[in-house]
Amino acid sequence: MNVGVAHSEVNPNTRVMSSRGMWLSYALGVGLLHVVLLSVPFVSVPVAWTLTNVIHNLGMYVFLHAVKGTPFETPDQGKARLLTHWEQLDYGVQFTSSRKFFTISPIILYFLASFYTKYDPTHFILNTTSLLTVLIPKLPQLHGVRIFGINKY
Numbered sequence: 285m286n287v288g289v290a291h292s293e294v295n296p297n298t299r300v301m302s303s304r305g306m307w308l309s310y311a312l313g314v315g316l317l318h319v320v321l322l323s324v325p326f327v328s329v330p331v332a333w334t335l336t337n338v339i340h341n342l343g344m345y346v347f348l349h350a351v352k353g354t355p356f357e358t359p360d361q362g363k364a365r366l367l368t369h370w371e372q373l374d375y376g377v378q379f380t381s382s383r384k385f386f387t388i389s390p391i392i393l394y395f396l397a398s399f400y401t402k403y404d405p406t407h408f409i410l411n412t413t414s415l416l417t418v419l420i421p422k423l424p425q426l427h428g429v430r431i432f433g434i435n436k437y
Contacts, residue, residue: 294359295354295356295363295364295372296354296356297354297356297364297369297372297373298372298373298374298375299374301373301374301382301386302374302380302381302382306382307382307385310389311389314336314340314389314393317336317339317340318332318333318336321335321336321339329400330400330401330402330404330407333396333397333400333401333407334397334401334407334410334411336393336397337390337393337394337396337397337410337411337414337415338410338411338414340390340393341390341393341414341415341417341418342414344386344390344418345417345418345421347369348368348369348370348373348386348418348421349368349369349370349418349421349422350368350435351368351369352365352366352367352368352369352435353365353366353367354372367428368435370421370422371427371428373386376427378424378427379424383422386422387419387422390415390418390419391415391419394411394412394414394415397411398411
């Protein structure tokens with residue numbers, strides 16, 4: 285029995301991204317980031333879109349694919365400490381609605397950034413590189429894989 289534990293999930297990280305209102309909060313946060321970047325003086329619209337895309341994808345990479353473990357005390361005997369948040373999401377089941385949402389959202393942001401930058405080569409390379417850094421780790425074939433032993437422990 286876990287005294288002081290208020291949740292009934294073994295690992296609350298598994299359900300937090302599919303909880304009520306999370307997708308709306310996520311979309312509003314990205315929109316707010318873009319509005320803040322647009323309000324900075326001397327930042328053009330193409331630069332604001334590229335910065336929105338790159339900052340979003342950097343944050344997504346760090347929080348979903350680089351940080352491992354869980355911030356909660358879990359009774360799973362340390363099984364979650366070696367998994368990233370993406371690997372813990374929906375108990376590791378692939379192609380759930382929340383996984384699809386968090387895979388499609390950077391793609392939509394990439395299309396918007398590419399359109400508003402008018403496919404400028406510099407912006408296009410930055411946006412494409414940024415997109416690939418968050419899409420490749422989401423592939424089902426890379427579930428639990430540590431390339432070159434990076435982030436193994």
